[in-house]
Structure formats: C-alpha cells, structure tokens
Amino acid sequence: MDLLSNLALGFSVAVTPLNLLFVTVGAFIGMLVGVIPGFGPSAGIAILLPITLSLDPTSAIIMLAGIYYGSMYGGTITSILINTPGESATVASTLDGYPLARQGRAGPALVMQAIASFVGGTVGVILICSLAPWFAKVAMSFGPSEYFMLVVLGLLMLTVMMGENQRYGIVSALFGFAIAMVGVDVVSGQQRFTFGSAELINGIDFIPVAIGLFGIGELLSCVYEGNHREKPQDMMKVKMFGKGFWPNAVDYIETKWTMFRGSVLGFVVGVLPGAGATIASLMSYSLEKKMSKTPEKFGKGAMAGLVAPEAANNAASSGAMIPLLTLGIPGSGSTAVLLGAFLMWGLQPGPLLMIEHPEFSWGLITSMYMGNIVLLLVNIVAIPIFVKALQVPYKLLLPVIVVLCVIGTYSLHGSIIETWIMLICGVLGFFMKLYGYSPAATVLALVLGPMAENTLRQTLIASSGSFSVFVQRPVTLSLLIIVLIAIVFPIIMRIINKSRKNNRDIVA
Amino acid sequence: MKLAFSLFFFLFSVVFTALSLKFNFLTDSGRPDTGFFPLIIGFGLLLFTGLSVYHDFKERMKASEKSIYGKEMVWVAVFMTVFIFLLNILGSLISMILFIFSILLLFNREKMLQNISISLVIPIIIVVMFDFWLNASLPKGFLGFV
Numbered sequence: 001m002d003l004l005s006n007l008a009l010g011f012s013v014a015v016t017p018l019n020l021l022f023v024t025v026g027a028f029i030g031m032l033v034g035v036i037p038g039f040g041p042s043a044g045i046a047i048l049l050p051i052t053l054s055l056d057p058t059s060a061i062i063m064l065a066g067i068y069y070g071s072m073y074g075g076t077i078t079s080i081l082i083n084t085p086g087e088s089a090t091v092a093s094t095l096d097g098y099p100l101a102r103q104g105r106a107g108p109a110l111v112m113q114a115i116a117s118f119v120g121g122t123v124g125v126i127l128i129c130s131l132a133p134w135f136a137k138v139a140m141s142f143g144p145s146e147y148f149m150l151v152v153l154g155l156l157m158l159t160v161m162m163g164e165n166q167r168y169g170i171v172s173a174l175f176g177f178a179i180a181m182v183g184v185d186v187v188s189g190q191q192r193f194t195f196g197s198a199e200l201i202n203g204i205d206f207i208p209v210a211i212g213l214f215g216i217g218e219l220l221s222c223v224y225e226g227n228h229r230e231k232p233q234d235m236m237k238v239k240m241f242g243k244g245f246w247p248n249a250v251d252y253i254e255t256k257w258t259m260f261r262g263s264v265l266g267f268v269v270g271v272l273p274g275a276g277a278t279i280a281s282l283m284s285y286s287l288e289k290k291m292s293k294t295p296e297k298f299g300k301g302a303m304a305g306l307v308a309p310e311a312a313n314n315a316a317s318s319g320a321m322i323p324l325l326t327l328g329i330p331g332s333g334s335t336a337v338l339l340g341a342f343l344m345w346g347l348q349p350g351p352l353l354m355i356e357h358p359e360f361s362w363g364l365i366t367s368m369y370m371g372n373i374v375l376l377l378v379n380i381v382a383i384p385i386f387v388k389a390l391q392v393p394y395k396l397l398l399p400v401i402v403v404l405c406v407i408g409t410y411s412l413h414g415s416i417i418e419t420w421i422m423l424i425c426g427v428l429g430f431f432m433k434l435y436g437y438s439p440a441a442t443v444l445a446l447v448l449g450p451m452a453e454n455t456l457r458q459t460l461i462a463s464s465g466s467f468s469v470f471v472q473r474p475v476t477l478s479l480l481i482i483v484l485i486a487i488v489f490p491i492i493m494r495i496i497n498k499s500r501k502n503n504r505d506i507v508a
Numbered sequence: 509m510k511l512a513f514s515l516f517f518f519l520f521s522v523v524f525t526a527l528s529l530k531f532n533f534l535t536d537s538g539r540p541d542t543g544f545f546p547l548i549i550g551f552g553l554l555l556f557t558g559l560s561v562y563h564d565f566k567e568r569m570k571a572s573e574k575s576i577y578g579k580e581m582v583w584v585a586v587f588m589t590v591f592i593f594l595l596n597i598l599g600s601l602i603s604m605i606l607f608i609f610s611i612l613l614l615f616n617r618e619k620m621l622q623n624i625s626i627s628l629v630i631p632i633i634i635v636v637m638f639d640f641w642l643n644a645s646l647p648k649g650f651l652g653f654v
Binding site for chain 2 (some may be wrong): 050051053054167168170171174175177178181185187188190192193216219220223224225226228229393395396398399400402403404406407410411414416419420423426427430431435452453456457460461464465
C-alpha cells in the first residue's frame with residue numbers, strides 16, 4: 001500500500017503540464033546528446049545544468065534525469081545507421097544493429113531498439129519503486145564507517161573497471177579528492193589551499209570542473225580525432241513508416257524474453273557502483289549469445305543481439321539511481337553530475353531524502369515512467385529529426401558547444417575565475433582522455449571528497465583513533481572484504497595470466 | 509607527451525603533499541585534524557603518480573600518439589582562452605560573435621554567409637536565454653552592455 005501511495009504522490013508531482021514539458025524537453029535533448037558522437041550524458045547534463053538554475057528543483061532534476069536516460073535511447077541511432085556508437089553504452093548495439101541496417105532492416109532495428117529501451121527503462125523504474133524504499137531503510141542503520149567504505153568501494157570499482165589503466169584511474173580519483181580539499185575545513189574552520197583567494201574559500205565548485213572535464217575535454221578530443229573535418233557520414237537508408245519499417249512477428253517472438261533478461265541483468269549491474277550501462281550492455285550481449293540456439297547469427301544481424309544490450313543499458317541507467325537516491329553515492333560520471341545538481345538545490349541524497357522530500361524523490365521516480373513513454377514515442381516518431389541532426393557537421397556544433405560551456409559556467413556565480421577553472425579542466429580532461437585517465441573518477445571523487453573526509457574523521461573520532469572499527473561492524477567488514485577482493489582479484493588474475501603465457505611460450 | 513603528463517601529476521602531488529604538511533595531522537587529543545585527510549591523499553598521489561612516471565618512462569619509446577589535427581586542436585584552445593579573456597573587456601555578446609566567427613573561419617571558410625548568420629544568431633539566442641529568460645549574470649564589457 002505504501003508503494004501505491006508513494007506512486008500516487010509521485011504522479012501528482014510529475015504529471016503537471018510544466019513537468020511533462022520538462023520531461024519531454026529533457027528526453028529530446030538527451031536523445032540529441034546521445035546522437036552526437038563523442039558527446040556523452042555526463043557532458044550533456046553538466047553543460048545544461050546552468051540553464052536549469054532558474055527552475056523549480058523538482059522540474060530541473062526531472063529534466064536533467066530525462067537527459068540522462070534519454071541519451072541511452074539516442075546513442076543507438078548512430079550505432080544502427082552509421083556503425084558509430086553515440087556513446088559508450090551503445091557500443092554493443094553496433095555489433096548487430098549495423099548488420100541489420102545493411103540487410104535493409106534499419107527500420108525494424110530502430111523500432112525494436114526503442115521498444116527494448118522502453119522495456120529496459122520501465123522494468124528498471126518498477127524495480128526502483130520496489131527496491132529503493134528497502135535500500136533506504138537498510139541505509140538508515142549505516143554509520144560514518146559504512147559510508148566511508150561505500151565511497152571507497154564506489155571509486156575503487158570505477159577504477160577496477162578500467163582494466164589495464166587502473167593506476168591512472170586511482171590517480172584520477174586521488175586528484176579529484178585533492179581538488180575537493182580546497183576551501184575551509186568544516187571541523188577546524190581553517191583554510192586549506194586557498195592561497196589567500198576569497199573565491200576559493202568556498203572550495204572549487206564541481207560544475208566548472210565537470211563542464212571542463214566532460215564538455216571541453218571531450219570537445220578537444222573530438223577535434224584532435226578530426227571529427228570537425230569529417231563530412232556527414234553515409235548512413236543506411238530508412239524507409240520511414242512505410243512497408244518494411246515495422247518489425248515483424250518473428251522479431252517480437254524471438255526477443256520477448258531477451259528484453260526481460262537484459263533488463264534484469266542491466267538493472268543489477270547498474271546498481272553496482274562503477275559498473276554502469278556500458279558493462280551492463282556488453283554483459284547482456286554476451287549472456288544472450290551464450291543462451292541463444294543460434295549464436296552463429298550474432299554479429300551478423302541477430303535481433304536479439306541488438307535488443308539485449310539496449311534493454312540492459314536503459315535498465316542500468318535506472319539501476320544507477322538506487323545508490324544515488326538512497327545512499328547519496330553515485331556510481332558513474334553522469335550520476336555524479338546529477339548528485340552535484342541535487343546538492344546545488346540543497347537536496348542531500350541519502351536514506352533521509354525519501355522521508356524528508358518524498359514529493360521530490362517519488363516525483364523523480366514517476367517522471368521516469370513518463371520519460372520512458374515519451375522516449376518511446378519520440379524515438380519512433382521523431383527518427384527523421386535525429387537523422388537530420390546526424391547530418392549537422394561537427395565543425396558547426398563545435399563553437400556553439402564552447403559558447404554554452406563558457407557562458408553557462410560564468411552564469412553560475414558570475415565568476416571569471418570559475419570560467420578559467422573550467423578551461424583548465426577542459427585541457428586536463430583532454431589529456432586525461434588521451435592517456436587513459438578517468439575524468440569520471442575525478443568528478444566522482446570531487447563530489448564525494450567532503451563526504452569521504454567527514455565520515456573517516458567521524459569514524460576515527462568515535463573509535464578514539466582505532467581503525468579496528470572497520471572490522472568490528474558487520475556491514476563495514478563485508479564492504480572491506482569486497483574492497484580487498486576488488487584489489488587482490490585483478491592482481492591474482494594478472495599473475496595467473498602471466499604464468500599461463502609463460503608456460504605457453506615454453507611449450508612453443 | 510604521456511610521460512610529461514604523468515610528470516605534471518607527479519609535480520602536483522609533490523606540491524600538494526608539501527602544502528598538506530603545513531597542517532596538523534592530529535589534534536592534541538589525538539583526533540584527526542585539518543591535515544589528516546589531505547596528507548593521506550598526498551601520499552597516495554605521490555605513490556601512484558610516481559609509479560605512473562616510472563612506468564611511462566619505461567614505455568616512452570612505444571608511444572606514438574601523433575594526430576594530424578593536433579595543431580587545429582591547439583588553435584581551438586587558444587581561441588577559447590582569448591574568448592574568456594575578452595568576456596570582461598568586450599562583453600559576452602561581442603566576444604561570442606568574434607569567437608564563433610573565428611572558429612568557423614578556421615574550419616568552414618568556404619561558406620561565409622552561413623558563418624556570418626551562425627555567428628550572429630547563436631549569440632543573440634544565448635543572450636536572450638541567459639540574460640532575459642534565466643536572469644543570469646553575463647559579463648559586461650567596457651561599453652556597459654552584455
């Protein structure tokens with residue numbers, strides 16, 4: 001009953017003409033963000049954040065969340081039509097999406113991906129509704145030691161997922177923590193790393209850093225890779241709404257369980273910190289291939305090979321909202337920017353958010369239902385618009401993106417110093433991307449830095465300086481064990497792989 | 509360049525750790541003080557950036573990361589720097605017009621009419637959106653208008 005009354009409350013907040021408009025605008029912008037290659041949801045949310053400043057917090061977050069999950073829908077259009085994923089979470093969708101388009105089945109592929117995304121997003125939202133209150137209840141018993149371990153685990157998982165670049169990931173996260181130390185120490189009141197500047201007393205705001213690292217950094221990367229010199233790519237033809245545009249009965253029958261498997265797997269992976277939509281879509285693709293009776297069709301235009309990652313990446317983006325809303329701990333760059341947006345409006349995500357601001361929490365969750373319906377319609381009806389958007393040359397978009405980044409950053413606090421910080425972070429973000437560092441880990445650590453410091457200090461004050469508290473509390477101990485496994489397991493795997501390789505070399 | 513970037517992070521770590529040493533690690537009663545967390549971060553940074561420098565130094569010959577568009581990327585960064593520098597001098601509208609036009613002149617020289625239209629229309633839309641609709645503060649130049 002609680003769930004129903006919460007949903008009723010959420011719908012009463014979300015279903016207003018204004019919020020429906022913001023959901024639609026957010027979903028539409030999100031799709032455009034997804035369509036532009038090299039321009040991910042983190043950059044999209046960060047750049048558009050200043051524009052939402054004058055809005056009501058609930059409407060603003062509803063719109064930003066729309067951009068977040070809308071980008072998952074949009075990224076696939078390029079995967080199918082030009083074999084270029086709009087963003088990393090749709091890489092797996094190119095594997096069968098593009099071959100389908102080459103077979104003249106671009107229309108059914110686009111419609112099926114929209115339906116799979118809708119199912120994934122909707123299953124994700126249903127699971128959020130059922131699980132978020134439970135998560136929040138469990139999180140109520142968490143003390144500072146648990147929160148500190150959760151922050152460590154979140155960042156560690158993000159760096160572990162970087163594979164060979166783990167060391168750079170750790171440097172990126174520590175760099176974010178270092179930037180977070182600028183400002184006044186809340187306990188002693190002493191200034192740190194401010195160099196006498198009045199503008200730095202309040203610390204370095206995360207928005208200029210996020211806009212710089214994600215927006216300008218990605219833009220410079222695109223120029224470095226020559227996107228601005230590319231002519232609009234030859235894309236697969238789509239017969240809009242004519243014969244052959246809609247999927248046939250076999251497509252639906254073949255993939256009906258694929259959608260649900262992908263959705264559940266994607267959601268679970270999305271909840272895990274650091275894993276995210278990209279890992280979810282790749283895992284779902286490989287699971288589906290293993291379970292398929294015709295695995296040889298995968299990679300050659302199997303509809304299940306497109307549907308599985310699509311359902312998974314959308315469910316994962318919903319799943320990632322659980323740790324964000326109930327613990328206040330984001331698991332990716334995009335959700336870190338969303339957390340920053342929450343904080344900007346004075347909303348502290350965590351177990352108390354659902355109790356203290358139920359209208360906001362449930363309004364946001366129910367807006368995701370609406371968003372998925374809007375996206376399904378937009379995805380099918382507005383395909384011609386996105387196909388047109390794909391043909392706008394990057395060289396024309398480039399100065400517009402820069403101007404939005406610069407003016408958006410300045411407009412936050414009217415600070416030219418923050419605008420310079422944004423530019424410096426942009427250049428840093430470019431080199432970080434080029435050399436395999438993780439801008440997402442930096443932003444995540446910057447947002448979580450104060451929480452990490454405060455919870456560690458509180459833990460040690462409460463335990464009179466003893467670190468044994470981390471093995472005395474069951475939840476903390478479990479998290480510590482997971483952290484240790486996350487550190488040790490890749491090392492063991494590397495040693496095993498190395499010795500296997502050596503043995504093979506000896507045999508050869 | 510990869511090695512230089514790792515060295516940059518290493519130097520940052522050295523400066524950050526040195527500055528962190530100025531703060532007390534523990535209070536008189538043995539509680540974590542202002543420098544506690546920064547020092548932990550500083551030592552972590554020193555360790556991992558040091559390892560990165562060592563690793564990148566060993567592999568410095570392997571790296572070949574040249575892009576034919578590197579120069580154009582530098583031009584974009586330079587234009588952005590000039591753009592931000594001009595914001596408080598010429599005001600946001602004129603700076604935006606100049607910036608957009610310069611970038612388009614660099615990459616889209618063959619379509620001047622298109623360049624002029626985009627350079628005029630986009631800044632006007634942005635000023636209307638930020639200054640009038642969002643009521644945000646935009647930089648004013650010496651002429652006193654945005």
